[in-house]
Amino acid sequence: MTDPASAPTKRTPLYDLHVALGARIVPFAGYDMPVQYPTGILTEHQWTRTEAGLFDVSHMGQCFLIGADHETTARALETLIPADIVNLKPGQQRYSQFLTEDGGILDDIMVTRSALPEEDGTLMVVVNAGCKDQDFAHLAKHLPKTIKLILAPHRALLALQGPKAASVLARFAPDVATMPFMSALSTKIDGVPVHISRSGYSGEDGYEISIHEDKVRALAEKLLKESEVKPIGLGARDSLRLEAGLCLYGHELDLTTSPVEANIQWSIQKRRREDGGFPGYERIKRELTEGPKRKRVGIKPEGRAPAREGTEIHDDAGDKIGVVTSGGFGPTLNGPCAMGYVDTAHAALGTRVSLIVRGTPMPAEITAMPFVPNRFYRG
Amino acid sequence: MGNTHYTKDHEYVRVEGDVATFGITDYAQSQLGDVVFVEVPKVGAHLKQGAEAAVVESVKAASEVYAPVSGEVIESNAALEGTPATVNEDPEGKGWFGKIKLANKSELDALMSEADYKTYLSTL
Incomplete structure (x- = not known):
C-alpha cells in the first residue's frame, strides 16, 4: 500500500x-x-x-494487457493470478488476485476480456488505488516481452x-x-x-x-x-x-492471507486448481485439500455496539481465536456487523464467540455472509 | 458568566446548582456524522475531569467522550442507546449523555464560555 x-x-x-x-x-x-x-x-x-x-472510483488503477491473441495474453496473466482467464469469453469479467510466491495476496483485481473482435488479445485490469504502483511494476516485471502493458492514467x-x-x-x-x-x-x-x-x-x-x-x-x-x-x-x-460481505484489500486481504483463508476460493476455477501454474499454488492446493488454519467469517454482535477493525475475538474459554478485520454499523441491517479471521475450529456458522470491545467481552455469533442479500443481475 | 461551559474536545456541560449535564456539542455531532451507537456513563460511576466518560460511534468510527468535570454520575440518558440519532438532532438538548454531581466547582474555571468556544471554533 x-x-x-x-x-x-x-x-x-x-x-x-x-x-x-x-x-x-x-x-x-x-x-x-x-x-x-x-x-x-x-x-x-x-x-x-x-x-x-x-x-x-477514478483513483483505482486501470491498465490494458495486449498480446497477439486472447490465449497468449490470458496465459501470460495466468502466471500471476489463480483465475481461469483462458476460458473467459469476449466481454466476460472475472475477479482475481495477484499472489505472492507463498500464496499471500498482493492485490485483488478485476480482469475483463474485451468484447470487440478487433481487440482480441486485450485484457483490461482494474486494481486498487493503494496498490496500483506496485501492481503495475509487478506486471511490468513479470509479463513476457510479447505482452504490451498499457497504463491508463x-x-x-x-x-x-x-x-x-x-x-x-x-x-x-x-x-x-x-x-x-x-x-x-x-x-x-x-x-x-x-x-x-x-x-x-x-x-x-x-x-x-x-x-x-x-x-x-x-x-x-x-x-x-x-x-x-x-x-x-x-x-x-x-x-x-x-x-455485502466483500473483501477490502489491506483489511480482509493482505500479504499473509491466501484466497482460501479469505474464503474467496470460488474465484479459482477448476482448471487452475488442478493444473496450478500460479504463485503460491503449493499452499493453495494444500489449503483446498486439508482446509486452511484460519478462515474469514461473518460476525454478528448481539448488542448494538459495533466491533471495529482490530477487535480481538475470543472463544468461550476466553482464549483469543481471531481478530476483526472490518467492522461497523450496517445501515440496512440496522445493527452492527463485522468480518474477521478465526481459527478454522471456530469458523462454523452459529459458533458463539466474544468480541473484546473496550476491554469488555461482548457476545457475538459467526454468521453467513452477505449480511444483506446480494442483488446482482443474473438476467 | 453563563451556566454552560465547553471543552476543547467539544463536550459541553450545563450547570444547575451542583448538577452538571454534559454531552457533545453541535459542532462535534456535525463532525462525527450519523451517530449509530452511544455508550452512556453508568449511574454511580465516579468520573474524573478529562477521563473517558462515554463512547459515541458514527458509521465510520468510535470516539471517546471525556468528562468535562469530575464527580459522580447521578443520571444517564439511556434513551440514546435506542435512538442514537438524537445526538445528531438535538445534541445540546435531548441528546445529553449524563448528569454529574459536581465534585469541584472550580474545575469549571478551566473550561470555555460559550463566547470563547465560538471563537475557538472559528480557529479550527
Missing part, C-alpha cells in the same frame, strides 16, 4: 465536482476523496440500496450502483439493460466512448463506467440530473461492501 503521508495527495478529475456538491474530503490511498456528502453516510447508504448511487472510473442503476443507465446506453452480471461492453454515450461492466462493490446491481478523464465530469453531471441518482462517498461505499 502507498503511504499517503509520503507523497502529496492527488485528485481525481471529479474533485471540483465533489467540492461543489458539498463533500467532506479525506485522504484515501494517496487521493483527496469524498467520504460523504451533506446528507451523510446513512442516507447515502440507504439511497444506494433503494435507488442509484454514483461513486467516483487518463481514464476515470464511475460506479453507478443500486436497483435503479439499470433503468437510469439504459436511458443513455440502451445496450446495458440486458447485459449479464460480470460482463462488459464498449459503447458510446453522447458520442463519447465508454467501457461499461456490470459489476460493483455494493452488493446491488450496477455498473462501472470507464471513460476519459476529460469527459467524466459531463457524464457524472448528466447522471446526477436523473432523479434516482445521488452522489455517494467512500463512507457508504465501505458500509455497503461490508454488508
Whole structure:
C-alpha cells in the first residue's frame, strides 16, 4: 500500500465536482476523496440500496494487457493470478488476485476480456488505488516481452450502483439493460466512448463506467440530473461492501492471507486448481485439500455496539481465536456487523464467540455472509 | 458568566446548582456524522475531569467522550442507546449523555464560555 503521508495527495478529475456538491474530503490511498456528502453516510447508504448511487472510483488503477491473441495474453496473466482467464469469453469479467510466491495476496483485481473482435488479445485490469504502483511494476516485471502493458492514467472510473442503476443507465446506453452480471461492453454515450461492466462493490446491481478523464465530469453531471441518482462517498461505499460481505484489500486481504483463508476460493476455477501454474499454488492446493488454519467469517454482535477493525475475538474459554478485520454499523441491517479471521475450529456458522470491545467481552455469533442479500443481475 | 461551559474536545456541560449535564456539542455531532451507537456513563460511576466518560460511534468510527468535570454520575440518558440519532438532532438538548454531581466547582474555571468556544471554533 502507498503511504499517503509520503507523497502529496492527488485528485481525481471529479474533485471540483465533489467540492461543489458539498463533500467532506479525506485522504484515501494517496487521493483527496469524498467520504460523504451533506446528507451523510446513512442516507447515502440507504439511497444506494433503494435507488442509484454514483461513486467516483477514478483513483483505482486501470491498465490494458495486449498480446497477439486472447490465449497468449490470458496465459501470460495466468502466471500471476489463480483465475481461469483462458476460458473467459469476449466481454466476460472475472475477479482475481495477484499472489505472492507463498500464496499471500498482493492485490485483488478485476480482469475483463474485451468484447470487440478487433481487440482480441486485450485484457483490461482494474486494481486498487493503494496498490496500483506496485501492481503495475509487478506486471511490468513479470509479463513476457510479447505482452504490451498499457497504463491508463487518463481514464476515470464511475460506479453507478443500486436497483435503479439499470433503468437510469439504459436511458443513455440502451445496450446495458440486458447485459449479464460480470460482463462488459464498449459503447458510446453522447458520442463519447465508454467501457461499461456490470459489476460493483455494493452488493446491488450496477455498473462501472470507464471513460476519459476529460469527459467524466459531463457524464457524472448528466447522471446526477436523473432523479434516482445521488452522489455517494467512500463512507457508504465501505458500509455497503461490508454488508455485502466483500473483501477490502489491506483489511480482509493482505500479504499473509491466501484466497482460501479469505474464503474467496470460488474465484479459482477448476482448471487452475488442478493444473496450478500460479504463485503460491503449493499452499493453495494444500489449503483446498486439508482446509486452511484460519478462515474469514461473518460476525454478528448481539448488542448494538459495533466491533471495529482490530477487535480481538475470543472463544468461550476466553482464549483469543481471531481478530476483526472490518467492522461497523450496517445501515440496512440496522445493527452492527463485522468480518474477521478465526481459527478454522471456530469458523462454523452459529459458533458463539466474544468480541473484546473496550476491554469488555461482548457476545457475538459467526454468521453467513452477505449480511444483506446480494442483488446482482443474473438476467 | 453563563451556566454552560465547553471543552476543547467539544463536550459541553450545563450547570444547575451542583448538577452538571454534559454531552457533545453541535459542532462535534456535525463532525462525527450519523451517530449509530452511544455508550452512556453508568449511574454511580465516579468520573474524573478529562477521563473517558462515554463512547459515541458514527458509521465510520468510535470516539471517546471525556468528562468535562469530575464527580459522580447521578443520571444517564439511556434513551440514546435506542435512538442514537438524537445526538445528531438535538445534541445540546435531548441528546445529553449524563448528569454529574459536581465534585469541584472550580474545575469549571478551566473550561470555555460559550463566547470563547465560538471563537475557538472559528480557529479550527
